[in-house]
Amino acid sequence: MSGQKAIFPKARALRSFWASRRHVVRGLGSHSASNPRVCVVGGGPAGFYTAQHLLKGRQDVEVDIYERLPVPFGLVRFGVAPDHPEVKNVISTFTQTARQARCGFYGNIHVGKDVSVDELLRAYHAVVLSYGAEGNRTMGIPGENLDGVYSAKDFVGWYNGLPSNRELNPRLDCETAVILGQGNVALDIARILLSPIDLLKKTDITQRSLDVLAHSKVRRVLIVGRRGPMQVACTIKEVREMVNLPDTRPEMLPAEFQGVTEALKVLPRPRKRLTELMARTALEAPTEEELERRRKASRVWGFRFFLSPLEVLATTSDPARVTGIRLAVNRLEGSGEGARAVPTGEVEDVACGLLISSIGYKSLAIDAAVPFDPRRAIVPNTMGRVQEAAGLYCSGWVKTGPVGVIATTMNNSFDTARTLMEDMDSGVLDVSAAKPGSLGVRPLLEERGVRPVTFSGWEKIDAEETRRGKADGKPREKLLDVGEMLHLSRT
Template identity: 55%
Template sequence: MAAPARVGLRRWLSSRAPAPRICVVGSGPAGFYTAQHILKFLATGFLCSTPSCPAFLPEHHDLAQVDIYEKLPVPFGLVRFGVAPDHPEVKNVINTFTHTARSDRCAYYGNVTVGRDVTVGELQQAYHAVVLSYGAEDNRVLGIPGENLSGVYSARAFVGWYNGLPENRDLKPDLSCETALILGHGNVALDIARILLSPLDFLRKTDITDCSLAALACSKVKRVWLAGRRGPLQVAFTIKELREMINLPGTQPVLNPADFTGLENAVKDAPRPRKRLTELMIKTALEKHREKAVMAQAAVPRQWGLKFQRSPQEVLPTADGMRVRGVRMALTRLEGSGDSAKAVPTGDMEELECGLVLSSIGYRSLPLDPAVPFDTQHSIIPNNLGRVMGVPGIRPVSFSEWEKIDAAEVARGKAAGKPREKIVDPQEMLQLIGH
């Protein structure tokens, strides 16, 4: 932000409006849903059920204002940059967000980086409440040798590349290999596999970027493996995304029936979504196994498959030490059951050849501002039910609340035969009025 503009922003922030003003940092789904909720419920005068709640706003609620700050010039966060281009129905929520942004009581300020252009401290002085919903801007690392080799990418960067996230526009992934390995069993992993294997005619009808489409048109990838540390009962993707992969034209699922032995009984009492998902994997594994036995190796141009109970230990380099040629995987066994099952190495290893590795093991947040505490070990802002810990919340005292303090002082004075007994501890004053 240019210096004059920054000065203007600071001058505007320096004068606190009489009506409640709430600042939302981040214009992704969380930010817009927060703004919608605030604007809807401020009409009742409160966001929580008790006056002691820091979000209790007893006055001026009809004039309340929500301002949304975004570091990029464009809004909508993961709806724009995270949702797969062939899932346009998921992006329809943008219509609702647009309606919110056009409200007279909501303002959007793009191209403003909180922590650089304006500090959190300044926002605290200018607003009655500051909501941090800036998301997870970094990826979790594998922490294994070789993950910095050419041909190894984070899912976040790859998704940002084909979705047009400015910071990833120059990624230029090398798609000259035949086999890709995706580490992770979530919906993002399936999204990436589907984009890599989708017919170009499908992708041309989406909002995928031109440069990504051109790169995919030249791609040599025809086989995609998705590997996870745990088993079929612990996969994180949902049945909709799995069904899309199974029905993807020109591709063949490769699922080993042995991976699903005994699971029919194991999921009988499981929650319905988990049961249906597992049954679909079992059905697909058995059907494709029978087809292969009858038809030998079908002439399907592209394949994808799930590999279970494998944990990456090392990304293996080519002879020149420059590029990835495979991944050494530790075979695991499961201790426990269900979602709480843990993968424990068995001591056995295997090597999986591939020329492209995509790590889809989750995102992580980064610190926003020195004034905001940050847990670097867990990559989160320490909080109690969403309230940031270690940072005072600025809650003004209204005149009617002062009158409660006044009444308490007069009552104490009367008991001592005095006009009043002044309360000298600010914390005691605040406690009296439920702060």
């Protein structure tokens, strides 16, 4: 009997939650039962862009977005660097989408655990998987689990307030950090490690991370890649930010730029401008003003090229802690974007007390019923249609792999939305039979004790984060505890 007493209040609370949903912006079941109903799994950029295009493209479609965390926006919230607030302006567009009468947002629902994809397919005419890339690509070398070695995904999640990374507490008690990988994320991390604290204080970086960075002893960051200057994966904006970062100076090896100047004239314009900037920084004599700025700088950064990781090093006196990285020295076979790094047989050891692997994110399988290619780490698809799975679609990184920027994800997601609507129009996707949508999912979640967070619930969290940030002169102070988020969303 005591067990029943414990369960009944929770069940009543869940019934009360779902009943209240009938009176909010979009009342459950208030639209025509024959409207096409689409479920989008993942509340990041891919999910919101997919929903946006569907709602714009068909005036009868209803879209529900299911998100594992209580808060929306995915990598816009947890991946974009704190000092790039302009990139986060897209949140206002996503907010407009979520507030539409034909759109519902349900956070705190873990698809694949709280509700299966098969159950969603029974409740909706179509399900779009847009849950991104939550896994890490591993280096596959000895020592990568030593203390002081972190994945870029976890390190970025730590300073951006991802709840699962809040306890990371990275070791920054060393002079030199090495970042493996030369994409935009690698440069974001380098910039955060070397930025003056006074600059970071004005961003939405978490206070917990700010306190750790304020006591950091890191003064030198090397950004290492297996190929050459003409193959780096970052964009000119990120390199320019490093070149102009206060209190820092560049330190690169001119020999690694051999032949680059001669090759510039045949490069496509974006690649040419990026390579020119790196070559000037590495090879040209600085102006008097720049020379003086570099003399005064207390921190150093630089690209290193033609190097691949072989082994993370430790010492016999401290075998659990990283003290360096052994790298294979490479040469290139071929040219341009298709050039391959080939080991020469030589090795180089670089001392460091912090090693961050920024070699890419990867998607994970969400549900045993969903086809998944573990080698490519994507859901196999044709133009967003999941292979051999009627009614199932995908967009974003789970569709293509972790490539491109937010604009790339937008176009990718629009393409999937167009594919889905074409299937509706042609009859490939049967939308003639009524589907219950969220009303069909409601009893399953009630039975499993899952209480979703609506968009209005998120707006309560948002208001509190903004209030806390304003008190410290910041745009927001992100909540790090899921329990606190849930409590606030229901007050």
